[in-house]
Amino acid sequence: MDALQDQFAIRVRDLVVGFGRQTVLDHLSLDVRRGEILGLVGASGGGKSVLMRTIIGLIPRRSGTIEVMGQPTGGHGRGAATIWGILFQQGALFSSLTVRQNVQFPLRENLVLSQELMDEIAIAKLEMVGLRAQDADKYPSELSGGMTKRVALARALALDPPILFLDEPTSGLDPIAAGDFDALIKTLQKTLGLTVFMVTHDLASLTTVCDRVAALADGKIVAIGPMRELLQSEHPWVRAYFHGKRSQMLQHEMR
Amino acid sequence: MNHEPLLLATPSGDVLNLRPEGPWTAANVVTLETLSRSVGADVDRSRAVTLDMSGVSALDTLGAWVLEKLSRRAASSGRSAEFVGVADHFTGLLDEVRQVNRHTPAPAAAPNPVLARLGDLGKSTVGAREDITIFLQMLGALFMAIIGVLRRPRSLRLTSLVYQLYRIGWQAIPIVALITFLIGAIIAQQGFFHFRRFGAESYTVDMVGILVLRELGVLIVAIMVAGRSGSAYTAELGSMKMREEIDALSTMGLDPVDVLILPRVAALVIALPILTFIGSIAALYGGGLVAQFYGDMGPAIYIARLHEAISVTHFEVGILKAPFMALVIGIVACSEGLRVKGSAESLGRQTTTSVVKSIFLVIVLDGLFAVFFASIGM
Numbered sequence: 001m002d003a004l005q006d007q008f009a010i011r012v013r014d015l016v017v018g019f020g021r022q023t024v025l026d027h028l029s030l031d032v033r034r035g036e037i038l039g040l041v042g043a044s045g046g047g048k049s050v051l052m053r054t055i056i057g058l059i060p061r062r063s064g065t066i067e068v069m070g071q072p073t074g075g076h077g078r079g080a081a082t083i084w085g086i087l088f089q090q091g092a093l094f095s096s097l098t099v100r101q102n103v104q105f106p107l108r109e110n111l112v113l114s115q116e117l118m119d120e121i122a123i124a125k126l127e128m129v130g131l132r133a134q135d136a137d138k139y140p141s142e143l144s145g146g147m148t149k150r151v152a153l154a155r156a157l158a159l160d161p162p163i164l165f166l167d168e169p170t171s172g173l174d175p176i177a178a179g180d181f182d183a184l185i186k187t188l189q190k191t192l193g194l195t196v197f198m199v200t201h202d203l204a205s206l207t208t209v210c211d212r213v214a215a216l217a218d219g220k221i222v223a224i225g226p227m228r229e230l231l232q233s234e235h236p237w238v239r240a241y242f243h244g245k246r247s248q249m250l251q252h253e254m255r
Numbered sequence: 256m257n258h259e260p261l262l263l264a265t266p267s268g269d270v271l272n273l274r275p276e277g278p279w280t281a282a283n284v285v286t287l288e289t290l291s292r293s294v295g296a297d298v299d300r301s302r303a304v305t306l307d308m309s310g311v312s313a314l315d316t317l318g319a320w321v322l323e324k325l326s327r328r329a330a331s332s333g334r335s336a337e338f339v340g341v342a343d344h345f346t347g348l349l350d351e352v353r354q355v356n357r358h359t360p361a362p363a364a365a366p367n368p369v370l371a372r373l374g375d376l377g378k379s380t381v382g383a384r385e386d387i388t389i390f391l392q393m394l395g396a397l398f399m400a401i402i403g404v405l406r407r408p409r410s411l412r413l414t415s416l417v418y419q420l421y422r423i424g425w426q427a428i429p430i431v432a433l434i435t436f437l438i439g440a441i442i443a444q445q446g447f448f449h450f451r452r453f454g455a456e457s458y459t460v461d462m463v464g465i466l467v468l469r470e471l472g473v474l475i476v477a478i479m480v481a482g483r484s485g486s487a488y489t490a491e492l493g494s495m496k497m498r499e500e501i502d503a504l505s506t507m508g509l510d511p512v513d514v515l516i517l518p519r520v521a522a523l524v525i526a527l528p529i530l531t532f533i534g535s536i537a538a539l540y541g542g543g544l545v546a547q548f549y550g551d552m553g554p555a556i557y558i559a560r561l562h563e564a565i566s567v568t569h570f571e572v573g574i575l576k577a578p579f580m581a582l583v584i585g586i587v588a589c590s591e592g593l594r595v596k597g598s599a600e601s602l603g604r605q606t607t608t609s610v611v612k613s614i615f616l617v618i619v620l621d622g623l624f625a626v627f628f629a630s631i632g633m
Contacts, residue, residue, distance in 0.1 A: 082281070082282070095597075095598035095599045095600050095601075096598070096599070096600040107281075110281075111281060111282075111284050112284065112285055113284045113285070113288060114288060117284070117288060117317075117320075117321070120320060120324070120356055121316065121317055121320060123355065123356050124316060124320055124352065124355040124356055125316065127354065127355040127356065128316070128351055128355060132358070133356075133358060139598065140598065141596060141597035141598040141601070157316075159281055160280070160281055160315035160316050160317065190347055191347040191348050191350075191351050192315070192316070192348065193344065
């Protein structure tokens with residue numbers, strides 16, 4: 001049992017989530033191994049974000065169990081920021097705080113440390129995600145899309161959480177910025193030993209950074225494994241996703 | 256295994272050996288800061304520093320940074336500092352941390368306080384001028400929109416106008432009636448209480464009638480509408496601005512003033528006199544109830560006194576002010592909504608500004624009207 005707990009960062013068993021009469025996730029099970037980057041793909045509106053938001057406790061579940069780092073979820077409350085960092089699709093930076101204060105926010109709320117050290121840590125995080133110290137006093141409304149994502153990543157990583165959730169991290173970025181961002185996530189994942197759970201549609205990110213890819217269709221995980229295996233999957237939706245015209249074109253280009 | 260982080264300092268000759276042990280992670284930050292401060296003086300005294308990392312059981316960015324800071328402190332005065340025995344999985348992190356905080360931007364020089372004050376004064380003067388310009392621009396744009404509608408009556412957004420009337424007129428009736436009813440009752444009670452001392456109770460009815468019809472009815476209703484509907488307008492238009500909906504309208508060749516602002520302001524101009532009327536009646540009714548139960552004055556006498564005390568002129572003075580107040584509220588609310596920038600904070604600020612400014616202008620306008628009506632003898 002301990003070995004299992006060490007092996008998996010997130011274990012989802014028989015998860016059912018629905019709104020009203022509609023069932024979005026139907027007895028879904030998923031394991032995320034420690035130290036891997038797992039990409040989650042699925043149709044738009046198919047429940048990818050719902051799954052992520054259920055794991056982090058934003059959406060109530062009807063039944064099933066979710067274990068994060070060996071602990072059943074629900075009881076994290078205040079300390080949640082030390083367990084996971086979350087990068088929301090639009091960044092979700094606090095608009096009334098500067099970039100520096102945004103990154104310091106989780107530190108300030110969870111730890112007792114001197115202002116000097118807090119400033120240094122905030123700048124360190126910002127530089128680790130590829131921003132400069134000069135950007136620290138800007139407000140979120142003054143940032144470009146790519147910078148917003150980087151600041152949000154710095155904030156998500158402020159407390160060095162072992163798990164990082166990314167909701168469409170490269171959406172809205174140009175291919176160069178998206179590529180840089182992927183590389184950044186890979187580097188940080190290696191340096192900090194993170195487990196990364198990534199919801200994405202970006203085939204390039206799936207192929208370049210994800211160790212495994214899970215495909216969500218009809219409320220279930222229909223295929224999971226390295227990208228190579230998924231490309232060979234026989235499931236009709238997975239085939240359509242990876243062998244559709246757009247995907248073929250991209251994969252062809254990549255070869 | 257030790258669960259508290261430690262930092263062992265052993266000087267050997269000129270070299271100081273630092274041996275951090277245990278978990279150097281953010282959770283133990285208080286201990287880490289104390290530890291690193293306690294060896295600071297030793298580090299300054301020694302010629303060279305080695306950091307033996309073999310005892311560290313866990314390390315995160317914060318811990319790595321505290322150690323890196325110690326090594327930088329040693330290295331800053333030309334002495335040598337090195338990490339030894341670094342476990343493989345910590346190398347990446349230490350290397351990363353070594354890159355950061357190298358370029359601290361010079362802090363901005365504190366401005367001269369007198370100059371800063373003068374600067375603020377100048378800015379607010381320019382800001383006030385800008386406010387007036389924006390108000391006049393919006394007034395002009397509305398005027399042009401009205402001319403457009405008069406030329407082509409079909410271009411009026413009737414659905415939107417009716418919907419706004421429903422929201423800010425019909426739905427506001429209960430709360431407006433309740434508040435003005437209470438205000439009327441309170442004024443009447445105060446009148447009876449204080450006038451009784453010199454036997455002038457019957458004049459309470461004059462006071463309630465004139466005060467409510469000329470001033471209080473319209474003022475209270477205008478202030479309530481500014482708070483209730485003006486803020487809603489600002490927030491609506493502001494969030495539409497934030498989500499680029501207004502830009503989308505413009506690119507489709509539609510004027511936001513025609514589509515969004517004219518129906519809203521027109522609805523206010525139509526609804527406010529009606530609400531004022533309803534409010535005034537509710538206040539007089541409240542006064543009448545107090546007269547019966549508190550002032551021992553039956554309804555028949557109250558109405559008869561009211562009939563003597565007030566004239567159509569009083570009613571006209573009150574109701575004539577309402578459309579102008581509505582115009583001011585509408586213009587302020589809409590132009591503040593359009594001034595919202597990208598952030599949620601700006602939306603909140605603009606909504607506050609809208610309510611404060613429109614209530615202020617309503618009261619100023621009321622004062623101007625008082626002077627005006629006095630001079631024409633109404």
